[in-house]
Amino acid sequence: MGTALLYDEEMTKYKLLWVDPACKIEVPERLIVSYEALVRSGLSDRCISIPAREASDSEILLVHSELYLEAVKKTPYMTLEDLKEFTLQFGDVYFHPNIYHCAKLASGSALQLVDSVMTGKVRNGIALVRPPGHHSMHGAANGFCVFNNVAIAARYAKQKYGVKRVLIVDWDIHHGQGVQYCFEDDPSVLYFSWHRYEHQNFWPNLRESDYDSVGKESGAGFNINVPWNNVGMENSDYLSVFCHVLLPVAYEFCPDLVLVCAGFDSAIGDPEGEMCATPDIFAHLTHLLMNLAGGKLCAVLEGGYNLTSLAQSVCQTVQTLLGDPLPQLANLRGPCKSAVESLQCARSAHRRYWSFLKHAADPPMTDISTKHIKSAMEEEEKTEMAEEERCTEGKVWPEPPERLCPPVCSASVLPDDVACPDGLKRLSSSKDLEPLLVSKLKNRFRTAAVDGDRVTTFSRLYTLIEKLVANEIRNGLVLVPDVAAAMMCVVQDLTSDLVKRVLVVCVGKEKELDYVTTDGKVLVVQISSEDREEQRSKYYIPVCLKKGCSDTSGFIQAVLGLLLPLGYEYNPDLVLLVRMPGSGVVDSMWQQLIGLLQGFAKGHTLVLMQVNEKACMGSTASALLGHPAPPLQDLQTPFPEDGDALERLRERLQADWKTLQTTS
């Protein structure tokens, strides 16, 4: 299934008609440069174009009052003076004779997107719209927003398609208070927002934008605010909040639909955000949400005022929605102190509502009162700090790297008598192994003669790795007689000069561990039922699940809170996913793991499985081909000792691995 793209140039046909410094950044060019970048890059042609439509009155009334709608209806007939007068009753927003029409198109586009996804016409999609929506409220326009496009879409999806749980992820740099107000008492809509806050010193300066607004009544726990109290947040900060706050809750919530308030003013160069995250971060933020809700994801444009980073960020998002390989994120430095404080506050505020956050630490020592004093000091420092040091328009950043699709998506190396799963390309051609390698294999296998088919398998395996590294193939599945032995060979012998760093994810337990290296060339993360704490080292990280890999709750927690951060920080060139026989890992969890691991190494994942487990080749192939993993249904409450052990493991490791830090 494809990716929908909604864009109508009519939505560029309104603009600010008077002087208002607060609103001058919201210009028609925002939409024009975004769409043109998609056209120029060839991405728009790969999308399914869906026409915009006007939202009807009843659809708008899902969120807004009749009084407000009737008032807005009058704006097309107002004189300039009337429009100015009308605008004065709202904050940081402007009206125009054509904005009502465009606001209906913006909301209608979001609804068209929901229809396309919910009817299965497309898998996911993005609506490029203006005016944005997430600040507008029941009876008021605000922050360039007239109708709350995403809030209307959420209510519409519930009403028309009986969607039980909607996740709204708001990565715009402003707090979408309009969305928060709409759903704060509604447990069927989980609203997550991060936003520049600076201890209430940043617009819209609301006390209820802080992390302690967790929702009300039956909605308690279903509103997550992560305030950024400093500017200059980077890719690491954003990824840490996704791995340690949003994703654990999102997986526990198990939504049927994901809506994204896709504001790109959180990107570097934006005058509003003054953050330093690069446009390629949106490729990963999108990817990390794409295995939720069976891949049903609707992104709706909100803010984004630096025309260069906006266009790049939109392209990065669309390219991921289309399933292209992800760019490698280089030199992640781990979250800054302020970000750790924010995520620690959010986690502790929500630990009573979400079992996946149950073991979160207490809030940091800095209590609220001293914050204002501190921020005042920071305020001073900031003004002292030379203007150009902060990430603003003056900031330059590299163009996002090209994300080339290899000619072959998924290849397989299988015994001749095993049929190749649909969609995979069987690799039969293989170069003869160098005699040196054969002798290595011999003494590796401690057998005099490494039998013929073993050599064939290894020569094909070696060829496959070469093709992965050469980006001729994206990922691969290999069936071998002895998976542990194969893993050792791949790690020790076959990758010596081809790759710099291999991330080995070992699912299940195996006999001995003599492949652990200390030079950082290999990072092994093993998830099993065995407690191997005493073998742990910086590059060998055993995660013990009491009930073993069949405990999906424990497994997904270990993946989100430990494996993902580690993987991002380690930044491998190859991922080796080894499925030990008898691991007991649940199929949907296995597919989720393969899906999430695609975020590393440009998607170069090599899955090693034992021949006698060929029954799960089909689901492995499906995940390797990029089909969304099935949702992890009815997750049990994780075992307390596992959750606690994971928290402690992170604390012990965070000296070596900064992205594991969740406490300041």
Ligand SMILES: CC(O)(O)NCCCCNCCCN
């Ligand atoms: C959709 C959105 O979240 O991007 N709207 C942002 C509104 C910002 C209002 N304040 C502007 C002050 C100018 N420096």
Ligand SMILES: [Zn+2]
């Ligand atoms: Zn914004």
